[in-house]
Amino acid sequence: MKTAKSFLQELRSNTAGNTLAMAGMAMFPLAAMIGGGVDVSRIYLVQTRLQQACDAGALAGRRQMGGGTWTANSNAANTAAENMFKANFDTDAFGSYDGTSSFSENAGTVTGVASVKVDMAVMQMFGFGTKNVSVECDASMSIPNTDVMFVLDTTGSMNCPDTGSTYCSNNGNREASNARIRGLRSAVKCFYETLAKRDSDEDCGSTPASGSENTAHLRFGFVPYSTNVNVGKLLPNDYIADNWTYQSREAISTVENVVVDYTPGTPYLYGSNYYYDGGWSSRSTIETHYDVRNSSACSALQPADYDDMSGSEGSRYDEYSWTSGGQQITRWYVDVRGTRYDYSRSYSSSRDRCQIKLRTRDIVEQREYRQVNTPVYEQQQVFSHYDYKPVTFDVSALKAGGSNWNDSLDLPVGNEGLDTGVAWDGCIEERQTVRTSNFSPIPTAAYDLNIDLVPTTGNPATQWGPLLDEAVWGRYNSYGSRTTSTVSTSSNLSRNYSYTCANEARKLQRWDTPSDFDSYLDNLDAIGSTYHDIGLIWGARLLSPTGIFASENAASDTGGAIDRHLIFMTDGDTVTSSSQYTSYGVEWYDRRRTSASSSPSTNDLTTQVNSRFLAMCSAIKNKNITLWVVSFGNGVSAGSITNLQNCATSGKFYNASNSSELLENFRSIANDISQLRLTN
Template structure:
C-alpha cells in the first residue's frame, strides 16, 4: 500500500478527465462568442442599410408601407434569413415620433451555439438599434429649364407635350424636399431658349444705354432672298421698343421701363478681357464673367444689352421666354407649381445651353450680382447649392436666329476654333466646370434625348445625370429631391 501511494504512474488520465470540461468551456465559449460577434456586426450593418434606404426613399417626411418595404429589402439583402444559422430574425423600422425626418430601427436574432450546448447554453441573443436622418441644412436650388420650340412637341412615349410634362413633373422636386424640420429650401427658375428674360432681376446700372445693332434689310432678287448689310447702328434706349414716348428722340424711354416691361430679355455682355466694341465672346467662361458687376451706370463694358427684335435687323427668327425668378421660398406646392407654369408660359426659339447655364450660375453665385442674397449659412447651418438643368435636345445655333449673342451670321461675335455650334458647346462645358469648382452640385435631366454627349458631362457625376422619356419625369424630379441634403446615421 505504501508503494502504491508513492507510485505516480497513470495520473495524467484523471487529471485530463478533470480538466476536459473547463477546456471545452474555454474553447467553445470563445468560438461561439466569436460567431455571435460577427453576426451582431453584420446585423448592425444591415440595420444601418435598412434605415438609410428607408429614409432615402421618403418624399419629404412621408413614411408609409412602400418606404418600409424599401428598408426591409435592403435589410434582407445585407442579412439574409438563416445567415450564421440564426433564428427568430426580426427587423422593425418606424418614424421618430418627435422628429418626422428621422427613422429609428431595431434588429434582433438568436445565434445557435455549438460546444456550449454541453453546458445547456443553446443560443446567444443579439440585438442592435439604428437611426437615420437628413441633417438639418438649407438648400438653394436654381432650375434651368429648356423652353425652346421643341418642348411643344410630344415625347416619343406620347401623352401630351414635353412642356406640359415639365409643368406637372417639377412638383416632384418640391414634394421631396418639403419638410417641417426648420430647414429652408429656396428655388430660382431660369427658363432659357436662345436668350433669357432676366432684366427685372437686375439693376438699372446693369443695362447699357447706347447699344449696337445690325443695320440693313432683306430684299428679293430672282426668287432668292438677300440681305443688304449696312454695318452696325447705335441705338439709344430712348429709341428702343420700350420707349415710353413711342417714337424715338431723347426722352421717354429708360432702363427702368425696359427692365420692368416683362420682355426684358438680354444680349450677353462681352467676355472679360475681350473687345466690347464690337462685342466679342470667348468660348470659355471665367469667374469674372460670372461675378463681375458694373462699377457705375456708365460702365458699358460690364453692362448687358437689350434684346430688341424691333431694332435688330438681319434675323429670321426671334423670341423672348418668360421672366426668370431669383431664389425664393414658396409657401406650398400650389405656389411652386404656379411659378413653374408662369416661367414656362412662352415656348419659343433655339437651344443655347450656355446662356441658360450661365444665368443659373449667376443667380446662385455667392459673389457678383446676387451676393447679398446668397449666404453660406443660415443660423449655424450651411446652405447647400444645386443647379437642376433640364433640356430636351442638343445645342442648336441657327445662323440667322437672333440670340443673346446677336445674329451669328452677321456679327460673328464668338471667338475660338471649330464651328459656331462647337464654340457654344465649349462655352457650355466651361460654365459647367466652373459651377462645380464653386461647389455647386449640378443635376442634369435629358428629356427624350437620344444623344447626350454634350450634356451628360455637365452633371457633377454619373449619379447626378438622369434620362427621361417623359412618362417618368415627376419620379426623376423626386429622385433628385431625395438626393439633395445630407443623409447620415445618427447611431
C-alpha cells in the first residue's frame, strides 16, 4: 500500500489530465476573440454599407441640385438625397436600428451625416452592449480645366418668335417680344451661371451660392455666325494677306493735251456804264454879270455841263472767266467815282443882269475790262471709263502692327479712280479652297477646311483676306444680266449683291465679371443668311489646342490638360444665295467652290455648305473635342435635323422647340460638363 506521501509524489509527476483543465480555462478568452471578430465584422459591414449609402445620397442630391439651389423645387435635392440613401441602406440591415440621416448644402458642396445603432451579439457576455455607428460624406460638382466655344446662329430668323409654325424670315430685322435671339441670350447666361457659378443679370430660377465661384481654368469663347464671321481683328497681322483680289473696278485713262495754264493777254476797256450815287445839291449862284443886253447874251455866258471823272479806279470785282475758241476770256469791273456839274442861268432885263447858277451830283462810272488769255497745254492721263472686273489691291494699310488693326484704308475706287476711304468691319474671306463634292477625307489643298494650318507669311493661299464690301461691285451687261466678262463704262454701276457681317467673335477667355458676359450677349444682332460651315470652321480654329492659337490653348496656366467643348446652336436650315457676298466672295462672280464655267444655283451652294459643315463636324470630333449640337425652334427640316444629329458627338444632340426647352438643354449640357465627385 502506498503511503500518502508517495501518492502525492506520483500525482505530481502524472500529467495525463492537465489538458482538459487547460482547455477549460482557455474557453473564455477564445470565446471573446471569436465573438469580438464576429461583432467587429458586423460593425465594419454596417459602417461600409452606411458610408456607401451616404455617398450615394450626397451624389444624388448634388446632381439633382445641378446649377440651382438646395431648396429649389420644394427641396427636391434633399428629397433625392434621402431617397437614394434609403434605397441603399435598410436601417434594419445586419441587426442595426434607430437609423438617422440628414443632408445639407453649403457653397455648392452637399454634406451628409448618417448613423445607426448595432447591438453586440457575442460580446454582450463580456459587458459590451450597443455600438453607435456614424459616417459623414461630401459631394460637390467640380469643373475640370475646361474651354467652351459657343458657335451661335445669329441669322435674321433669330428675330422671329420662338414658338408657332407661321413662316418668318427675319421679322423685319426687329426682335419679336419672344424672339429666339432673346431665348438664346437667356440660355447662355444660365449656362454661365451653372458652370462658372457667377450671377448673371438673367433670372435663372436661382442664384449661385456665395463662395461657390469656379476658380479652375474655365474659359468661354464665341463665334456668332450668319452669312459671314467677324474674326479678322482677332488675328495677327501676318495672318492676313498684303494683297487680295476683289470683284471691283479699275479706272482707265488716256493721254490727252490738257490746258494747265494761260498766258495773260493785255487788258482793254470793253465798255462803261454811268449811274448816279445820291441826289442833286441845291443850286447856287457862282457868277453875276451886268450890262448884259439880252437873254441871248446871258446864254452865251453859261458854261457847258460836264462830268469830272478824274478820280482813281477802284478794286476789281465780279471777275469771271470763260473759254471761247480755245482761248480764255476774263472779264472784270472797276468803279471810278466823279462829279456831274449842271449849270443854269437867270437873266433880269430891267437891270441887264445875268446870273450863272450851279448844282452838282455824285456819279459812278462802271468800267468793264476784258483780257484774252492764250492756253498753255501739257500731256496728261485723263479719265476715260471704268473696267469692272476682278482687281487686286494692296490692303496692307489695314495692318497697324502685331495684332492691331486699322478700321479703314484708301483704295482707288472712288470717282474717276480717286482714292477713297474703304471701311473694314472685321469679316474675312476664306483662304484657298478646292472645288469638290467629296470631303472624305478633306482634300489637302482645301486650306479653308484645315483647322490647324498656320498661315505662311507671303503665301496668300494660306492667309485670309479682309472682306471689303465697299470695294466690290457686281457687273451686268446692257440688258441688265449678270456677266463674268469685263464691263467697260463711264457709269457707276450698282452693287447687285447683298452683304452682312456678324458681331465680332471672342477668343477663349475668362469671364470673371458677369456684366461683361451679359453685355456681349445683349449686343448680339440677328441679321443675315445661314451658312453653318463658316461658323463651325472658325469655332474649331479658335478652340483648337494645336492650331493658330496653340500658344494660348494648348494647356492651362499651370500646364494641366483641358477638356474642350464646342456648343453649336442653330434655328434653321442652310440658306444660301448666289447674290450674297460671303467668306468665299460674291458667289455668282467668284465661284470659288462651285463650277467656274456656270453660275451657281441655290442647290449647288446649299450642297456645298452642308457637305463642308459635316466634314468639319468629323474633323472637330477627331480632335477629341466634345461637339454639342442644339436645334432650336420648329423651322428646322427633317433633313437638317439628321445632319445636326450626325454632326454631334454621340449622345450630345438636343432639340428645343421653344426658349424654355433651350434653357433646360443648355443647363443640362453645363451639368454634364461639370464633374460630380465625392469630396470625402
